Amino acid sequence: MPKSLFEKVWDAHTVRTLANGQTQLLIGTHLIHEVTSPQAFGMLRDLKLKVAMPHRTFATVDHIIPTDQLVEPYRDPLAQAMMDELRKSCREFGITFFDRATGKQGIVHIVGPEQGITQPGTTIACGDSHTSTHGAFGAIAFGIGTTQIRDVLATQTMALGKLKVRRINVTGRLRPGVYAKDVILHIIRVLGVNGGTGFAYEYGGEVFDRMTMEERMTVCNMSIEGGARAGYVNPDDTTCAYLKGRPYSPTGAAWDAAVARWKSFASDPGCRFDDVVNIAAADIAPTVTWGINPGQGISITESIPDPAKATEVDEKASIEEALAYMKLKPGAPIKGTKIDVAFIGSCTNGRLSDFQEVARYVKGRKVAAGVKAIAVPGSQIVALQCEKLGLDKILAEAGFEWRAAGCSMCLAMNPDKLIGDQLCASSSNRNFKGRQGSPTGRTLLMSPLMVAAAAVTGSVADAREVFAVSQSN
Amino acid sequence: MALAKITSVTGRGVCVPGNDIDTDRIIPARFMKCVTFDGLGQYLFHDVRNDPATGKPTGHPLDDPRFKGATVLLSGANFGCGSSREHAPQAIQKYGFKAVIAENFAEIFFGNCVTLGMPCATASRADIAKIAAAIERDPATEIVLDVDRQEIRFGGQTVPAEVRAAARDALINGRWDAIGELLDGMEAMKTTAAKLPYLAV
Ligand code: SF4
Numbered sequence: 001m002p003k004s005l006f007e008k009v010w011d012a013h014t015v016r017t018l019a020n021g022q023t024q025l026l027i028g029t030h031l032i033h034e035v036t037s038p039q040a041f042g043m044l045r046d047l048k049l050k051v052a053m054p055h056r057t058f059a060t061v062d063h064i065i066p067t068d069q070l071v072e073p074y075r076d077p078l079a080q081a082m083m084d085e086l087r088k089s090c091r092e093f094g095i096t097f098f099d100r101a102t103g104k105q106g107i108v109h110i111v112g113p114e115q116g117i118t119q120p121g122t123t124i125a126c127g128d129s130h131t132s133t134h135g136a137f138g139a140i141a142f143g144i145g146t147t148q149i150r151d152v153l154a155t156q157t158m159a160l161g162k163l164k165v166r167r168i169n170v171t172g173r174l175r176p177g178v179y180a181k182d183v184i185l186h187i188i189r190v191l192g193v194n195g196g197t198g199f200a201y202e203y204g205g206e207v208f209d210r211m212t213m214e215e216r217m218t219v220c221n222m223s224i225e226g227g228a229r230a231g232y233v234n235p236d237d238t239t240c241a242y243l244k245g246r247p248y249s250p251t252g253a254a255w256d257a258a259v260a261r262w263k264s265f266a267s268d269p270g271c272r273f274d275d276v277v278n279i280a281a282a283d284i285a286p287t288v289t290w291g292i293n294p295g296q297g298i299s300i301t302e303s304i305p306d307p308a309k310a311t312e313v314d315e316k317a318s319i320e321e322a323l324a325y326m327k328l329k330p331g332a333p334i335k336g337t338k339i340d341v342a343f344i345g346s347c348t349n350g351r352l353s354d355f356q357e358v359a360r361y362v363k364g365r366k367v368a369a370g371v372k373a374i375a376v377p378g379s380q381i382v383a384l385q386c387e388k389l390g391l392d393k394i395l396a397e398a399g400f401e402w403r404a405a406g407c408s409m410c411l412a413m414n415p416d417k418l419i420g421d422q423l424c425a426s427s428s429n430r431n432f433k434g435r436q437g438s439p440t441g442r443t444l445l446m447s448p449l450m451v452a453a454a455a456v457t458g459s460v461a462d463a464r465e466v467f468a469v470s471q472s473n
Numbered sequence: 474m475a476l477a478k479i480t481s482v483t484g485r486g487v488c489v490p491g492n493d494i495d496t497d498r499i500i501p502a503r504f505m506k507c508v509t510f511d512g513l514g515q516y517l518f519h520d521v522r523n524d525p526a527t528g529k530p531t532g533h534p535l536d537d538p539r540f541k542g543a544t545v546l547l548s549g550a551n552f553g554c555g556s557s558r559e560h561a562p563q564a565i566q567k568y569g570f571k572a573v574i575a576e577n578f579a580e581i582f583f584g585n586c587v588t589l590g591m592p593c594a595t596a597s598r599a600d601i602a603k604i605a606a607a608i609e610r611d612p613a614t615e616i617v618l619d620v621d622r623q624e625i626r627f628g629g630q631t632v633p634a635e636v637r638a639a640a641r642d643a644l645i646n647g648r649w650d651a652i653g654e655l656l657d658g659m660e661a662m663k664t665t666a667a668k669l670p671y672l673a674v
Contacts, residue, residue: 015658015665018651020642024658026665028672036558038508047652052659053666055674064506078506085508122671129557129581145559145585146510151655157662159651161639193493194551197580224557229580261670293493293554314550318492411502432497432555439501439525 002268005121005234006165006200009140009265013123015157022159028122029139030057030152032095033108034064034082035413036127040149041089052156054094058117059086061099062107063413067376067403070100079414093153106379106405109133109347113217114381116246119258120235121265125152130347130429132223135232136216137239138265140200142230163229164198164274169205172281177464179357180215181349181427181447183207185287185297187219187279188226193295196228199274202267203233207281213242214353221348222429225294234266288334288460289431289445291322296431297445298334300462306330325433326442327421334460337444340422342373342455343436344400344448346410349427350378352385354448359391361452361467367399368458374416375400376408400455412437425454476647479590480621482572484544485613487534488605489518494548495555496582500564513560514567535568539612547601548575552593553582562586572618574601574625574634587640590649592620600625600632620644 003011015024030053032040037059044051051057064079074080090097098104098111105111109130112118120138124131127149134141144158151158170183188195201223208216216233223231233239240259243249250258285299296318298304307323307330310316323330328337344350344358355375367373375395377383383405386392392402409416410428417437418424424436424443431443444460453463463469504516522533530536546565552575553561562585565573572592586593596604607614607628617626618634620641625634636644643649666672 012669013665015661018654018658019646020639020648022639022651024655024662026662026669028669035505039510039559042509049656052662053672056672076506081508082506119671127557129555131557143557143581145557145562145581145588147559147585147588147650151652154652155655155659155662156666157655157658159655193554194579227554227580257670293495314492321491413502413506430497430555432495434501434520435497437503439520 002271004165004202004267004271004273005138005232005265006140006163006202009121009123010162012121018159022161024157025123025160026157027125027152028056029117029124030156031108031112031124031126031131032057032059032149033128034061034086036146037149038082038085038089039146040127040153043147043150044153047154049154051093051095051153056156057095057153058112059090059095059097060105060108060111061086063407063411065406066414067406067408067416070404076415100380103380106381107347107350107407109221110351110378110382113137113213114246114379116243116249119243120239120262125158129224130221132228132231133217133221133347135220135223135230136213138232138235138262140230140232143224163200165202166196166199166275166277167202167204167273169276169278170203170207170281171205171278172207174207174281174284177286177449177469178284179447179449180211180218182284182287184219184222185289185294185445186284188222188295189287189297190279191226191277193225193293194227196223196226199228201226201228201231202273203231208233209236212353213238214351217351218348222294225429235262236266286447286450286463288450290326290328290334292325292431292433294429294431294445296322300335300450303331303333304328335462337460338423339371339425339454339459341418341424342367342371342451343409343424343426343428344451345376345378345408346428347378348429349448350376350382352382354427355386355391355395356389358448358452359394361449362398362456363394365398365456367455371455371458373400373455374403374409376403377405380405398456409436411435425451425460427451476650477590478647479592479644479649482545482592482618482620483615484571485540485542486545486547486604486608486616487540487543488547488608489534490549492549493551493554496553496558496561497555499553499561505558505560510560510563510567512567513564514569517564517568542569544569544571545616545618546570546573547605548573550576552578554579557581559585562589562591566591574604574618576601583640587643587649588651590644592618592636592640592644594618594620594625594634594636596625596632596634603630603632
């Protein structure tokens with residue numbers, strides 16, 4: 001019987017069925033970071049257990065890391081304590097730690113692929129919701145809680161109920177100036193922030209076939225914002241080409257065997273999906289969120305929703321709540337909304353191609369007066385790649401602060417925070433109340449180029465107009 | 474590892490109304506810088522309980538003296554959306570709650586709660602409003618969330634509740650923390666692992 005990738009990977013990693021009907025699933029790769037794992041190591045010690053597969057566990061530090069202070073101890077003693085705790089645990093249990101000194105540190109969802117640890121047909125778990133990013137490679141990747149981190153540390157398995165699979169086809173060609181970020185913001189807008197509950201999303205169709213790995217990662221990254229537990233793209237030549245020559249990729253004869261194996265995981269033609277959704281690429285425009293969840297988005301040419309026009313009571317209430325928090329006017333065009341901060345970075349859009357695209361267009365332009373603009377590479381390797389290409393200089397000349405690698409203002413667990421009710425054009429993935437470090441701070445999610453357009457004009461703008469984007473990308 | 478069999482939770486309730494209450498609202502990210510979960514409870518709903526500008530209490534239900542000591546939390550739809558971090562359920566539990574009743578829950582949050590032995594039950598909006606009205610009238614009203622029978626009893630009334638099958642089974646049979654059973658499967662785990670080339674040492 002033809003099977004989907006999800007089923008194949010699930011079956012290959014099924015250990016047994018548990019008493020409650022859930023599956024004991026083998027987790028091939030466990031990624032950990034400083035925020036969610038110290039507590040799990042504590043639980044492990046309490047139970048006097050060891051790490052089952054230290055060689056399949058990899059650590060990095062990302063959330064708390066200051067992007068403007070390279071020397072320790074950090075100004076924030078708690079940040080330092082979390083760093084020390086992770087270092088200690090990695091040493092104690094024999095886990096590879098991509099610490100800053102290795103030159104490979106970065107956001108966990110950028111480091112895994114960059115190192116070639118993220119591979120097709122594998123299972124991955126990490127104590128972070130955006131673990132779905134790794135699905136871009138045809139892996140089944142789950143964000144998990146601290147207790148599950150403990151389970152995976154102790155047993156290399158976790159208990160999980162099988163998911164349904166929804167195939168999302170995006171057909172046709174994206175219009176110029178429309179990016180992977182717009183694709184996923186559009187999908188979430190159409191299917192809702194809970195639309196994916198109980199599902200893994202399989203993304204496919206012409207648009208995904210043409211996408212680079214970095215673009216696929218941007219989409220898979222935000223699967224969780226649509227409520228899906230995981231999201232993936234079937235492995236193909238693009239996937240294998242990306243992995244070739246990476247530190248953890250197989251070499252020689254093992255490489256050929258791996259490629260054959262990887263491709264065999266792709267969903268079989270004619271396999272059954274629990275649901276299928278078709279979206280036309282031509283319908284996707286540069287998208288901007290106006291509210292307090294990632295599903296509250298509109299295209300740049302649209303106006304901010306008016307609660308008075310809402311057809312449902314719930315919809316009306318949620319628009320009202322969002323607009324009250326966002327201090328935005330119902331019915332006004334989103335274009336022209338003044339911004340205070342521009343942030344380019346995060347595990348959604350903090351990769352080389354994101355900075356390349358921005359640099360290509362902001363070269364010779366200047367960030368508008370009164371706008372604070374920061375560009376934060378997602379990893380030390382991304383930083384180095386950008387610096388080799390001189391992108392850091394281009395961005396700095398335009399008025400962006402070029403920072404060291406980390407999560408930075410995506411969640412503001414480090415010193416990069418919004419102040420008061422500042423409005424931030426952000427390439428990150430969450431616009432929840434208070435997400436960017438100030439309880440009244442406001443976030444508008446958009447693609448990196450749209451952030452750049454907002455930065456140079458000082459207000460939300462159509463990047464296609466600001467930068468005369470015409471070529472197809 | 475023997476775990477408690479959680480067939481029901483009894484206690485007084487407090488209602489925190491609203492839909493889409495996300496994990497950042499339950500516990501703002503800046504309080505998640507911790508190496509243990511102890512002490513998280515005090516920051517539960519911090520930014521809605523305290524005026525961000527003045528730091529003064531906003532009169533949030535949790536700070537209403539009438540509901541002090543409540544162990545059952547009531548809320549609206551899509552409760553716990555947002556992050557997979559366990560800080561949110563931990564903060565709720567460390568604050569003293571033993572169960573959450575809402576219209577429905579975000580997936581990961583739901584699972585994280587069950588793993589802590591804290592049942593999450595769904596009930597209709599109308600029924601939640603009835604419970605809320607009852608505790609508003611008499612904050613001492615005892616609420617019984619019967620996980621086993623999937624019902625909520627309060628002030629002489631009974632309304633249906635749902636605790637999803639897998640979660641209910643885990644709670645009432647004392648299997649809500651999977652670690653014991655997972656450890657029992659270690660030999661089987663090795664057999665599965667041996668078939669996967671990428672796991673070779
Ligand atoms: S960049 Fe943002 S979403 Fe990604 S791991 Fe860091 S905090 Fe989480």
